[in-house]
Amino acid sequence: MGDKKVLLIIPSAIVARGLESVMDNLGEFRSIGILSDISRTGGNRLRSFDADLIILDPQVLDCETRPSARAFISTLTDVPVVAMATIPLDDETLRQFDEVIGMFDDPTTIIRKLRSAMEARGEAPRAEGEELSAREKEILVCVAKGMLNKEIADLHNISIYTVITHRKNITRKTGIKTVAGLTVYALLNNLIDVNSFE
């Protein structure tokens, strides 16, 4: 089946069912599930859905998160994300999505937008695998040694922003969030010498 799998993150049952029926009628895209919220499910569950595309109502993000929605969502998934604009949103928020569906879009427009979101992303390089890269391992060692982001940035001559991105990816891949946990990881994987530590 060539159907693209779509995950809906939409609090309104009416809107979610409506989108499902549009996809059912026109084919090509197929809903694999509806979540009414993401705060509780967390990133692990989002990834486990194995969707090709996500349609998300920005309502599920709180106001503070919305302007940085892209950064937030990219910590959860690397598939294209289309906004379902059920409420008025500022341009800055909307710009972060691969496409934006409006409440009054007709079915063919909706499908066209989903298609264009997929295509735009298709050209981008695929995300690398789940193993830590050499660079991420270097950063991880610094974190485990208790270095601050600023110190790590200076040592490797990169921006703090890059350090933060690396740290996010490390956490996403390993599932470990705390510095203490990352230290255990580094020691178990012999990235740092236990004797040099402490």
Place this chain on the structure above:
Amino acid sequence: MTKRKDSDRTVLSSKMKLADLIDMNYNLLGVLSRFDMKFGFGEETVGEVCARYGVDTPTFILICNIYTFDSFVPSKELLDSVNVMDIVKYLHKSHSFYLDFSLRSLEESIEKMLEPCDGRHKQVIWKFFKDYKDELSKHFAYEENVVFPYVKSVVEFVQDPSFSILQYEENHTNVEEKLSDLKSIVMKYLPPQCDNQLINRVLLYIYILEDDLSKHTSIEDEILVPSVNHLEDKALLESKKGEEA
């Protein structure tokens, strides 16, 4: 399209047989034991058992609801009818349960699991667990020594106005993150000489504890904090009236 099962809609009621309630969600076994309810209750209903043990029935059912339905948010009426001291009693019992039972079983199983590891690896993981345990114990101690006495004072209308239950809404994230990290470490990164069955058992204990703690947090955040906050507001209103009179 997923169809909703009818059982999803079942509303817990005081007229249900207690045995049916437990059969519907065995996670409620922990709730029973924390209210000191003993087995052998035969065909007694939830309401009858609650009455026998002097537990406020709506409060008991509210706790069971939180345990049973993931996104259960109690209505305002429900919150108003809650017996706050029963909630506190429950939370207190839960603390003892975690410390005396959950963490102890987890600790024993981790110790056994780590036996074949080389000394340094063992030490690193052990320390991580111990730190987690200390942090969680401290968190419980704060609730026992500061929050619960305060709640009692609010219920008895002798509260200290410099403290508010909303201050207590400090986050639990750090302890939650550490347990989740422990889970990842145990599942994904242990040295190969560890026994698979023992790892399995440790993971099960972690999952059970994680679930239970998240319900525990919901009871604090969704029931205790709003009910006490409501009482605080009421007391404030009373005292204002008193001044005006």
